Amino acid sequence: xxxxxxLVSVALATGLVLAGAGCAKDDAKSGGAxxxxxxxxxxxxxxxxxxxxxxxxxxxxxxxxxxxxxxxxGGHPIDLKIGDEGDGAQTxxxxxxxxxxxxxxxxVTGIVGGGSVAAVAPLLSEAKIxxxxxxxxxxxxxxSGVWTTSFMSSDPGQGIAQYIKDKVDGPVFxxxxxxxxxxxxxxxxxxxxxxxxxxxxxPNGKTVWTPFPQTNNFLPYFSQIKxxxxxxxYTFYAGKAAIDFVKQYKQSDVKDIPLYAAFVTEGSVLxxxxxxxxxxxxxxxxxxxxDNEENRKFVAAWRQAYPxxxxxxxxxxxxxxxxxxxxxxGAAGPSPTSQSINEQLAKLGQISSPRGQWQFGxxxxxIQKWYLRQVRSxxxxxANVLVQDLATVGA
Numbered sequence: 001x002x003x004x005x006x007l008v009s010v011a012l013a014t015g016l017v018l019a020g021a022g023c024a025k026d027d028a029k030s031g032g033a034x035x036x037x038x039x040x041x042x043x044x045x046x047x048x049x050x051x052x053x054x055x056x057x058x059x060x061x062x063x064x065x066x067x068x069x070x071x072x073x074g075g076h077p078i079d080l081k082i083g084d085e086g087d088g089a090q091t092x093x094x095x096x097x098x099x100x101x102x103x104x105x106x107x108v109t110g111i112v113g114g115g116s117v118a119a120v121a122p123l124l125s126e127a128k129i130x131x132x133x134x135x136x137x138x139x140x141x142x143x144s145g146v147w148t149t150s151f152m153s154s155d156p157g158q159g160i161a162q163y164i165k166d167k168v169d170g171p172v173f174x175x176x177x178x179x180x181x182x183x184x185x186x187x188x189x190x191x192x193x194x195x196x197x198x199x200x201x202x203p204n205g206k207t208v209w210t211p212f213p214q215t216n217n218f219l220p221y222f223s224q225i226k227x228x229x230x231x232x233x234y235t236f237y238a239g240k241a242a243i244d245f246v247k248q249y250k251q252s253d254v255k256d257i258p259l260y261a262a263f264v265t266e267g268s269v270l271x272x273x274x275x276x277x278x279x280x281x282x283x284x285x286x287x288x289x290x291d292n293e294e295n296r297k298f299v300a301a302w303r304q305a306y307p308x309x310x311x312x313x314x315x316x317x318x319x320x321x322x323x324x325x326x327x328x329x330g331a332a333g334p335s336p337t338s339q340s341i342n343e344q345l346a347k348l349g350q351i352s353s354p355r356g357q358w359q360f361g362x363x364x365x366x367i368q369k370w371y372l373r374q375v376r377s378x379x380x381x382x383a384n385v386l387v388q389d390l391a392t393v394g395a
Contacts, residue, residue, distance in 0.1 A: 038077040039329065039336065042105035044096055044120065046112040049087035050213045051239040053268045054314050058110050058134050061318030064305055065326070073322065074329025074336065081105055085112055087213055088179070089119035096120040100127050106338045107132060109321045114138040114153050115180035121146055130342040132325055134318040137365060138184050147345050148365040149324055150317035151285055153181055155393045156262035157189025157234070159370030160283035162196060163390055164189075164260055170231030171201035172260075175221060177237060178209035185236035185262050193234075201230035216244050222252040230254075236262040243272045250276035265375050265384055267312040277375045277382060285368050286313040286355045287386040295354035310383070316354050324348065358394075367394030 043062060046055030063080070071078055081103040083095035092111070099105050100123060108124055109132045111117050117137050124131050130145045136153035140146055164172060172193065176186035186207050190200060202208060208221060225233060233254070237245045242264040249259060260281045270277055288299055288311050298319060302311040328344035329336050350359050358368040369392050373384040 036072075036076045037335065038079050039073070040079045040081055040103060040105045041073070041325070042081045042083060042096075042099035042103060042108040043110045044083040044085050044092065044099065044108055044116075045110040046086060046239075047082070047084040049091075050241060051087070051112045053239055054112050054135065055085060055110070057267055057312050057314035058112065058318040060306065061311075061315030062109060062134070062322045064301060064315070065319045065322030067305070068301055069322075069326065073326045074332065076329060076336065085110070085116050088113050089115050092116035093119050093123065096123055100124070100129060105129065106336070107325060107341055109325070110134055110318065113179070113181050114184055118180060127338075129338045130345060132321045132345070134321040135314060136181060136185065138180055139363075143364045145342050146364055147324070147360065149320040150313070150366070151368070151393075152188075152363060152365045153184030154188030154191070155365075156236070156283045156285075156370065157185060157187070158192045159391045159393045160234075160260060160262075160372065161189055161192035161198065163372060164232065164234065165193060165196055165198045168232040168258070171199040171229065172232045172234055173201040173225045173228055173230035174207040175225070175233065175235050176207060176209060177212035177215070177241060179212045182209065182212065182236060186234070189234050189262075201225075201228040203228070213241065215241070218245050218248045219252060222249065222254045225257065226253045230257060232258045232260060234260045235264065238263045238266065239269065242266075242269045246273045246280065247276045263313075267314065268309065270375065270382055270384065274382070278377070280375045281387075282373050282375075282384060283370055283390060284313050284373055284384070285366075285370055286316045287371050287373055287384060289386050290354065290356065290371075292354070292356060294352050298354040311354075313355075320351065320353050320355075323353070324351065361394040363395055365394065368392065 043059060045058045046052055066078060081099055083099050085092040107130050111133050112135050114136055117133055121140055125142055125145055133148045135150050137148045138153055174186050174190050176182035190207055246264055262283055265277045265280050265282055299311055328341050331344040332340040350357050356369055358366040361367045370390040372387040372390050374387050375382055376385045
């Protein structure tokens with residue numbers, strides 16, 4: 001049975017999961033005596049620009065958890081305030097400032113870009129508001145109020161480096177977007193790969209960086225790959241940049257060189273890439289065909305809410321951000337504050353997730369397993385099919 005059909009079957013089998021969740025009410029009734037106070041939570045994500053698809057998945061994942069829990073976290077009704085991160089820090093900072101000063105949120109979640117995280121985190125730290133980020137994060141000096149439910153941006157590359165070293169007989173060409181997220185994502189691979197004895201095909205052993213977000217013609221870079229003698233390519237792109245890269249790759253002289261990557265086929269971009277994405281290998285901390293109870297529930301709810309979309313790692317991590325907040329707020333007493341929520345986040349242990357069990361490490365990011373996937377025909381559709389476990393990464 002194809003992945004698409006399996007997901008639909010699971011959704012139909014548990015088709016009342018959303019409705020059932022909506023019937024489960026907390027004792028505190030809105031407006032009644034002793035009613036739980038409404039809490040304002042801020043969501044910041046790329047709802048426009050290059051990474052709009054990623055930001056939308058983050059938003060949908062968080063909102064799905066709320067739908068399943070009667071729009072409450074820790075027993076408190078949630079007033080979700082939305083901010084548009086856009087393409088980076090220049091738009092993320094004013095949006096975050098509005099969430100803090102005008103909307104009065106007590107916690108913030110989301111954020112697609114590493115550069116946005118680096119720019120927004122000091123603002124939240126100054127306001128003593130915790131950040132529960134749900135996409136890749138760079139290294140930060142002050143982690144006192146910063147938590148990440150997805151991964152450190154260097155983790156995917158680190159997780160697949162040994163596999164590529166074992167499978168590829170020759171040097172690997174590294175290429176990625178010229179901004180913080182690209183540096184971390186590709187750097188995680190190149191640092192680990194060279195550390196274990198792998199050789200880069202890049203001239204002088206240095207990654208080739210493509211201007212971001214303006215690069216939409218990758219053909220000149222593919223000429224460099226061809227002339228380098230590379231036996232494989234490792235990269236990271238997301239959103240529209242991923243579509244352009246993958247489509248042009250399969251139309252170029254390097255189309256027969258194996259392509260390994262982080263996130264280039266994740267989510268809606270896979271449908272846009274079409275057959276050009278076939279056989280691409282990706283490293284990810286999630287796959288919708290993982291066989292565990294939490295994932296079956298998540299996939300069923302997602303398919304009911306979004307029948308034409310497959311759940312992504314972005315949606316899953318944002319769903320988990322809501323789950324983490326749910327536990328922390330519930331443990332923070334009858335009148336949660338930013339400080340009490342942050343204190344409880346530090347006390348969380350094992351977290352049951354659609355990706356499998358994970359927990360926060362010393363760097364406030366998940367200690368978790370990474371998986372190898374390959375784009376294959378799955379029935380009449382293309383899918384990121386789980387191939388094998390890779391490594392557990394985190395500290």
